[in-house]
Amino acid sequence: MEFLSDTVVLSRMQFALTACIHMLWPTLTTGVGIYLVIIEGLWLKTRNPDYYYHARFWSKLYALNFGVGVATGIPMEFQFGTNWAPFSEAVGNFFGSVIGFEASWAFMLEAAFLGIMLFGWERVNPAIHYLSTILVAIGANLSTVWILTASSWMQTPAGGEMVNGKFVVHDYFQAILNPFMPFSVLHMFLATLETSLFVIGGISAWYILKNRHTAFFSKSFVIALAAAIAVAPLQIYVGHLNAEQVYRYQPEKLAAMEAQWNTVTAGQSADWSLLALPNNKAQKNDWEIVIPNALGYILEFKEKLTEPVLGLKEWKPEDRPRLIGVVYYCFRTMVAIGFFLAALMFISVFYWLLGKLSQEKITQQRWLMRGWMFAAPLGFIAIDTGWIVRCVGRQPWTLYRQIRTVDSASHVPATNVLASLTGFTVTYILLLIAYVYFGSRIIRRGPNFNLPVPGIEVTKPAIDTKPGEFLPDERPVEAQQ
Structure with a gap:
């Protein structure tokens, strides 16, 4: 296998592995952080202990995600120095600053107040605790802002120019607010929030199917559904706006996303391939299922295009993405999941309006609950496939049309990279197994209704129970009402 002796390919594989895992x-820490702000706000407003117990329960999953996220994120960023040193040296004037902002503005803010959020319930004033929760959520989401700023700048470099092999910044604000940045940040923010909402809803649906704490978890299910009403359709629209940016600024990526080999000139209508089998050598699709005249409606909401859609044949093979099939199907996977989640949300709202999601009837909606459990991991798949489209579709450039990927990799022996890739693979698999084990244990145990509620006297269980097994009437009296 030739790729085992190719330093660039192995370095790309290593970064893909660490990034995707x-x-x-971070997907859950950013989204669940916002959910915790909502839940704790409801607790302070209503003093309903159910919201307090929700905050304590979901914060356990937040802490687990934060810990594993740090363990997997630091090695990923170190690769800019180990595997991609020439790239870092060339763009460090701007790229290094933005990555530094993510660490100092976002990660440090989140880490500084995380301890208060997790352990300060009975140690600090409720207002201070709520402020800590808000700052943790802000810190988590600032990471999204800075990481997507850096990534967007790699897609549409702005604010400076290459001078003697190095990028010299003339305008930092222009570089930060590069053309891809606004919609990319919003798209990723909505993706993390939507994924988190369906994870929360899916876990709640599991409890409801198991008939455990039904009244309690019906609250989190309905809150997740209510938020998804706004997030799921908006995410589809923002995704379309991102595609328009690709259409405008990265035509070869759009051609790869659509497996479009031949140029469609302005004023013509164009078919859209629903499924296809791209053949890179023959520069055509071996087979495809097309929808006539649909591409114009997708890109411009009209049949005939006002701008040409360039085909892959317009570029030399070395100047266009090579993994056309990967880009093509990853894009369709992401889009399909987005529409599936939106459809599930609309069906759930229909059930809600019919009164079938009340505490008395929600346990009867078994297929709907199974649908939410099935949807829980789909957001992660959509995010990873979206990043594959974003990064693989940018090839063969690291900094779009400025620095080639082959010139960005460190000059180290392929055997060294293969060894580190193997080590990362084993380590990340072990971390994933540990996460699944501890996460499932938190879920199996469920919320602890024996925790003291600030300002409220809690009734003790009348019978002995296993850890995490509590009957509905063992909660505070206020929570049963």
């Missing part, structure tokens, strides 16, 4: 955990 690491992405699983």
Whole structure:
């Protein structure tokens, strides 16, 4: 296998591995952080102990995600120095600053107040605790802002120019607010929030199917559904706006996303391939299922295009993405999941309006609950496939049309990279197994209704129970009402 002796390919594989696995955990910390702000706000407003117990329960999963996210994220960033040193040296004037902002503005803010959020319930004033929760959520989401700023700048470099092999910044604000940045940040923010909402809803649906704490978890299910009403459709629209940016600024990526080999000139209508089998050598699709005249409606909401859609044949093979099939199907996977989650949300709202999601009837909606459990991991798949489209579709450039990937990799022996890739693979798999074990244990045990509620006297269980097994009437009296 030739790729085992190719330093660039192995370095790309290593970064893809660490990025795709690491992405699983910040996704939840950013989204669940916002959910915790909502839940604790409801607790302070209503003093309903159910919301307090929700905050304590979901914060356990937040802490687990934060810990594993840190463990997987630091090695990923170190690769800019170990595997991609020429790239870091060339763009460090801007790229290094932005990555530093993510560490100092976002990670440090989140880490500084995380301890108060997790352990300060009975040690600090409720207002201070709530402020800590808000700051943790802000810190988590600032990471999204800075990471997507850096990534967007790699897609549409702005604010400076290459001088003697190095990028010289003339305008930091222009570089930060590069063309891809606004919609990319919003798209990723909505993706993390939507994924978190369906994870929360899916876990709640599991409890409801098991008939455990039904009244309690019906609250978290309905809150997740209510938030998804706004997030799921908006995410589809923002995703379309991102595609328009690709259409405008990265035509070869759009051609790869659509397996479009031949150029469609302005003023013509164009078919859209629903499924296809791209053949890179023959520069055509071996087979495809097309929808006539649909591409114009997708890109411009009209049949005939006002701008040409360039085909892959417009570029030399070395100047266009090579893994066309990967880009093509990852894009369709992401889009399909987005529409599935939106459809599930609309069906759930229909059931809600019919009164079938009340505490008395929600346990009867078994297929709907199974649908939410099935949807729980789909957001992670959509995010990873979206990042594959974003990064693989940018090839062969690291900094778009400025620095090639082959010139960005460190000059180290392929055997060294293969050894580190193997080590990362084993380590990340072990971390994933540990996360699944401890996460499932938190879920199996369920919320601890024996925790003291600030300002409220808690009734003690009348019978002995296993850890995490509590009957509904063992909660505070206020929570049963």
